[in-house]
Amino acid sequence: MQAELLLRASNLSYSAGKRVILDDISFELRRGQITTIIGPNGAGKSTLTNIVNGLISNFDGEIERAPGLRIGYLPQKVYVNTLMPLSVSRLLCLTHDSSDQEIEHALAQTGVSYLRQRQVRSLSEGELKRVLLARTTLGQPDLIVLDEPTAGVDISGEIRMYELIGELRTQLQCAVLLVSHDLHLVMSKTDQVLCLNQHLCCSGIPESVSRHPEYLALFGQQAADSIAIYAHHHDHEHDVSGDHAGHRHD
Amino acid sequence: MTEWLDDFLVRSVIAGLIMVTIAAPMGCLMVWQRLAFLSDTLGHAAVMGVGLGLLLEVNPLFGVLAVALLIVFSLNRVTRFNTALSETTLAIISHTGLAGGIILVSLLPAQSVNLEAILFGDLLATTTADLTRLLVTTVLLLLVLRHYWRSFVAISVSREIAQAEGIEVRKIQLLMYIMIALLVAVMMKVMGVLLIAAMLVIPTTSARLFSHSPEQMVLISGFYGLGALAGGITTSFQLDWQTGPAIVVSATILLLLTLGITRIFKSHLH
Numbered sequence: 001m002q003a004e005l006l007l008r009a010s011n012l013s014y015s016a017g018k019r020v021i022l023d024d025i026s027f028e029l030r031r032g033q034i035t036t037i038i039g040p041n042g043a044g045k046s047t048l049t050n051i052v053n054g055l056i057s058n059f060d061g062e063i064e065r066a067p068g069l070r071i072g073y074l075p076q077k078v079y080v081n082t083l084m085p086l087s088v089s090r091l092l093c094l095t096h097d098s099s100d101q102e103i104e105h106a107l108a109q110t111g112v113s114y115l116r117q118r119q120v121r122s123l124s125e126g127e128l129k130r131v132l133l134a135r136t137t138l139g140q141p142d143l144i145v146l147d148e149p150t151a152g153v154d155i156s157g158e159i160r161m162y163e164l165i166g167e168l169r170t171q172l173q174c175a176v177l178l179v180s181h182d183l184h185l186v187m188s189k190t191d192q193v194l195c196l197n198q199h200l201c202c203s204g205i206p207e208s209v210s211r212h213p214e215y216l217a218l219f220g221q222q223a224a225d226s227i228a229i230y231a232h233h234h235d236h237e238h239d240v241s242g243d244h245a246g247h248r249h250d
Numbered sequence: 251m252t253e254w255l256d257d258f259l260v261r262s263v264i265a266g267l268i269m270v271t272i273a274a275p276m277g278c279l280m281v282w283q284r285l286a287f288l289s290d291t292l293g294h295a296a297v298m299g300v301g302l303g304l305l306l307e308v309n310p311l312f313g314v315l316a317v318a319l320l321i322v323f324s325l326n327r328v329t330r331f332n333t334a335l336s337e338t339t340l341a342i343i344s345h346t347g348l349a350g351g352i353i354l355v356s357l358l359p360a361q362s363v364n365l366e367a368i369l370f371g372d373l374l375a376t377t378t379a380d381l382t383r384l385l386v387t388t389v390l391l392l393l394v395l396r397h398y399w400r401s402f403v404a405i406s407v408s409r410e411i412a413q414a415e416g417i418e419v420r421k422i423q424l425l426m427y428i429m430i431a432l433l434v435a436v437m438m439k440v441m442g443v444l445l446i447a448a449m450l451v452i453p454t455t456s457a458r459l460f461s462h463s464p465e466q467m468v469l470i471s472g473f474y475g476l477g478a479l480a481g482g483i484t485t486s487f488q489l490d491w492q493t494g495p496a497i498v499v500s501a502t503i504l505l506l507l508t509l510g511i512t513r514i515f516k517s518h519l520h
Contacts, residue, residue, distance in 0.1 A: 053414035073414035084282045084406060085461040094404045095415040119462070145414065 003030040006069060006143055006175050007052065012061035014047055021047050022059070023199045027192075029143060034169055034176040036186050039196035040218060045179045046076055046147055048196065052177060053145045069143060072136030076147040076179070078128060086120045088112075088131050096139035106134040109164060111157075125152035133161065137168055144168065147179045158182065162189060183219065255378055259487065265376040265384055266483060266497075269440045269449070270475035272388040275395050275468045276433050277450035278457075282406035282464075285430065288325075290447040291340045292318045292434040295347025297443055300368050301354030311383065311435055317347070318431035326424050348443075371442030371494030374486060380439050387436045391429055398422060403464050442494040452501040453478060456508045477504050 007029040014022040110130040150158040166189040193209040201214035303313025404412040453474035461467035481500030486493040
C-alpha cells in the first residue's frame with residue numbers, strides 16, 4: 001500500500017521573461033518519504049520548492065495539495081532583521097502557538113537548547129540554520145520543505161542534521177522535500193531523488209538515479225560512486241518503485 | 251458636558267496622546283518592514299491631496315486619503331512578492347507629489363491655505379472635529395492591528411516563511427499599506443506632512459536599544475513618543491515653536507540621551 005499522497009505536481013513549467021526555469025516537471029510527495037532535489041546551480045531547485053510551498057503562484061501546470069496541508073519551511077537564505085528584537089523561542093512560535101516543552105524539545109533535537117533565550121540577531125549563520133530547522137518541526141507539519149538546510153553549518157553539524165532529518169520523518173510522520181548539494185550525505189536517507197536541470201533529468205530511488213546517463217553527465221562518475229557506497233546503508237523499505245518517473249529527453 | 255474640550259491646550263494634548271498611541275505600533279511595524287520611507291512618500295504626496303481637496307472644495311483630509319490610497323494600490327500592483335519597494339520609485343512619487351502639491355496650493359487664493367501648517371503641523375489648532383477623526387481612525391487601526399498582529403510580526407520576520415506556513419502575505423501587505431495611508435492622513439494634522447516619518451522612526455529607534463520582544467518595543471516606543479510629545483507641546487506653548495518640529499527635536503534629544511546612557515552603562519559593565 002502506498003503512503004498517503006500529500007502533494008501532486010503535474011507538468012509544472014515556469015519562465016522568468018524568456019528564460020525557461022522549469023520545464024514540464026511532474027512528481028508526487030507522500031507522507032513519511034524524503035524527496036531530494038539535486039541539480040547544478042541555476043537548475044531551478046529553489047524555484048521548484050517555491051512553487052511547492054506557495055511562494056510562486058504564476059506557474060503553468062497544476063499543484064494539488066492534500067486539504068489542510070501544513071508546511072514547515074526553512075528558506076535557503078534568511079534575512080535577519082536587526083531592527084527587530086526577537087528571541088529564539090519567540091521565532092519558534094511565529095506562525096503558530098507552541099508550548100514551552102515543545103519548543104524545548106525542538107531546540108534540543110537540533111542541539112541548540114542553549115540558544116533559547118538569545119536574540120535572533122545575535123546568532124551565527126550555522127546557529128540560525130539549526131534554530132530554523134527546529135522551528136519547521138513545530139506546529140504538526142505534514143510537509144517540511146528544506147532549501148539547502150546545511151549551508152553555513154560545520155561538517156559534523158551537517159552529518160547530524162541529515163541524520164536528524166531522517167529521524168524527523170519517522171517521528172513526525174511527515175514528508176520532507178530537501179534541496180541539497182551534498183549528494184553523498186543526503187542519499188542514504190532519501191526515498192526519491194529528483195534530478196533537475198530545468199527539466200526533470202531523471203527521478204526515482206537513489207540507486208537508479210545514480211546509474212542514469214543524464215545524472216552521470218551532470219555530476220560525473222565520482223558522485224555516482226558515492227551514492228553507491230551509501231546505498232548499502234539503506235535500512236528501510238521503499239514505498240515507491242524505483243521507476244524513472246517523468247522521463248524526458250529532448 | 252464637553253466644555254473641557256473648549257480649551258485648545260486640552261484638545262492638542264488629547265490629539266497628541268492619540269497620535270502617540272497609534273504611532274508606536276505602526277512605527278515599529280514600519281521600521282521592521284522597512285516601510286518608513288513609504289510614510290515619508292505618502293506624507294510628501296499628501297500636499298497634492300490637500301491641494302486637490304481645496305480645489306474641489308471637499309475636506310482636504312479626503313484629498314490626502316484619496317492620493318495616499320491611489321499610491322499604495324499602485325505600489326501594491328507593481329511590487330513583486332519578495333522585493334522591497336524601490337527607493338527610486340518612492341523618491342519620484344514623493345517629490346513629484348510635493349512639488350505638484352505646492353504648485354496646486356499656490357494657485358488657490360492665499361488666505362484659504364496655511365502652507366506652513368500643512369508642512370509642519372499645527373497641533374495647537376486641533377479642532378473637536380479633528381479629534382473625532384483622529385480617534386475613530388486610531389481605534390479602527392488598533393482593532394485591525396490586534397486582530398492581525400501575529401501575521402504582521404510574521405511577515406516582518408520573513409515573508410517567505412509566513413507565506414509557506416499559511417499566511418496570505420500579499421493580503422496582509424496590502425492591508426498594511428492601506429493602514430499606512432490612513433495613518434498618514436490623520437497624523438498630518440499634528441505632525442505636518444514633512445515630519446510624519448520622524449515620529450514613526452525616532453521613538454522606535456530609541457526603544458530598540460533595549461527591547462527584547464516585538465511587543466516590548468512597541469510599548470517602550472509609546473513611552474518615548476509620550477516624552478517627545480510632552481517636550482514638544484511645552485516648548486511649542488511656551489516658546490511659540492511650531493509643534494511638529496518641536497516634537498521631532500524632543501524625540502531626537504531623547505534618543506541621544508538614551509544612546510549616551512546606554513554607552514555609560516555598557517562601559518561600566520566592562
